[in-house]
Amino acid sequence: MQEKDKIAINIFIDAFGWELYNQNTWFLERLATFKTPLKSILGYSSACIPSIITSRPPSEHGYWSSFYYSPGTSPFRIFKYLDFLPAAITDSARVRRYISKIAKRLYGFSGYFGIYSVPFKYLPYFDYQEKYDIWIEGGMKGSATIFDKLRQRQINFFLEKDGSDKTKFEKLNKALAERKISFAYLHLNELDNLLHLNGKKSGIVKNKIRDYDIQIRELYDNAKKYYGTVDLTVFSDHGMKEVTAAYNLIKDIESLNLAYGRDYAAFYDATMARFWFLNTEARNKITDRLEEIREGRMLRDDELESFGVYFKDHKYGDAIFLMNPGFMIIPSFMGRKPLRGMHGYHPDDPDSFAIYLTTADPEARPQTILDIFSFILI
Numbered sequence: 001m002q003e004k005d006k007i008a009i010n011i012f013i014d015a016f017g018w019e020l021y022n023q024n025t026w027f028l029e030r031l032a033t034f035k036t037p038l039k040s041i042l043g044y045s046s047a048c049i050p051s052i053i054t055s056r057p058p059s060e061h062g063y064w065s066s067f068y069y070s071p072g073t074s075p076f077r078i079f080k081y082l083d084f085l086p087a088a089i090t091d092s093a094r095v096r097r098y099i100s101k102i103a104k105r106l107y108g109f110s111g112y113f114g115i116y117s118v119p120f121k122y123l124p125y126f127d128y129q130e131k132y133d134i135w136i137e138g139g140m141k142g143s144a145t146i147f148d149k150l151r152q153r154q155i156n157f158f159l160e161k162d163g164s165d166k167t168k169f170e171k172l173n174k175a176l177a178e179r180k181i182s183f184a185y186l187h188l189n190e191l192d193n194l195l196h197l198n199g200k201k202s203g204i205v206k207n208k209i210r211d212y213d214i215q216i217r218e219l220y221d222n223a224k225k226y227y228g229t230v231d232l233t234v235f236s237d238h239g240m241k242e243v244t245a246a247y248n249l250i251k252d253i254e255s256l257n258l259a260y261g262r263d264y265a266a267f268y269d270a271t272m273a274r275f276w277f278l279n280t281e282a283r284n285k286i287t288d289r290l291e292e293i294r295e296g297r298m299l300r301d302d303e304l305e306s307f308g309v310y311f312k313d314h315k316y317g318d319a320i321f322l323m324n325p326g327f328m329i330i331p332s333f334m335g336r337k338p339l340r341g342m343h344g345y346h347p348d349d350p351d352s353f354a355i356y357l358t359t360a361d362p363e364a365r366p367q368t369i370l371d372i373f374s375f376i377l378i
Contacts, residue, residue, distance in 0.1 A: 009172075041237075113131070
């Protein structure tokens with residue numbers, strides 16, 4: 001059997017944080033010889049994943065949160081007519097997933113899309129950032145991804161991000177046997193959902209990590225059959241925090257007797273709220289109220305700049321209010337019920353750190369998720 005020279009296998013595991021790894025240090029033990037935490041990005045996967053595949057922060061590539069205030073360009077104006085539906089229907093996660101699929105097809109969106117729990121009456125105030133597939137050639141306009149670089153170098157690669165984790169492993173194992181690729185990127189996302197629902201200490205999560213350990217070891221051994229050198233790297237975008245309390249921030253803001261859409265607009269993510277002020281009175285009332293809340297705090301512009309998420313045009317908000325680690329905004333535009341685990345807290349919180357594990361011997365130590373790009377690009 002003729003062996004190809006070398007393959008780089010890169011496995012992304014959504015929400016597998018450094019603190020979770022420290023609870024399961026048997027994961028890839030004796031296989032991954034280099035292990036280090038990576039500082040993440042403030043925000044969610046909508047910010048982290050584009051940052052990983054471009055090595056640029058959101059302030060440069062433009063992707064931070066999914067929704068941003070832009071009533072003049074909003075494609076969701078028709079949604080205001082759904083606001084008359086009973087709450088039993090509009091609050092149903094299943095109904096909203098179904099409506100999201102219809103909207104995605106209707107608008108021709110190819111990127112990751114969902115309307116989550118955004119009230120239908122407020123959707124027409126917002127536009128959506130990731131309308132189109134960021135993984136295809138030139139998908140992130142103005143920011144070359146690692147896959148754009150591979151295409152430019154005419155390097156054959158494998159990329160799988162859709163379907164079940166089990167199917168993804170099966171497809172990569174098959175591709176390895178065909179010996180036509182030199183670079184592989186496996187995007188695994190099932191652990192993230194399990195952590196949200198169960199928390200990082202649950203047996204369900206530990207079993208999933210054990211499954212990953214078995215599947216990755218088998219994948220590595222399989223690759224060794226067909227390639228002379230196999231470099232394996234496993235990394236993530238962020239960790240997961242145990243949720244300790246819920247806070248009704250929407251109730252606080254609505255008690256100020258300001259009109260949504262006339263005085264202000266707001267988007268309530270799970271761990272932060274973003275505000276756009278349409279007059280001075282709204283700015284003063286809302287910022288004064290936010291300053292009183294001890295369960296979170298407003299972020300200064302210099303902090304946002306240090307995180308790489310400051311936008312001069314305030315596209316994603318005139319003011320950003322971040323909850324303290326462990327607190328969730330409930331209800332929010334992302335969900336109406338608290339979860340066991342959540343991410344999107346301050347990047348310095350220990351549970352926010354991502355992982356970087358590899359069989360290679362890097363000359364330097366990566367520091368943040370922005371460094372992953374240069375360390376895995378062949």
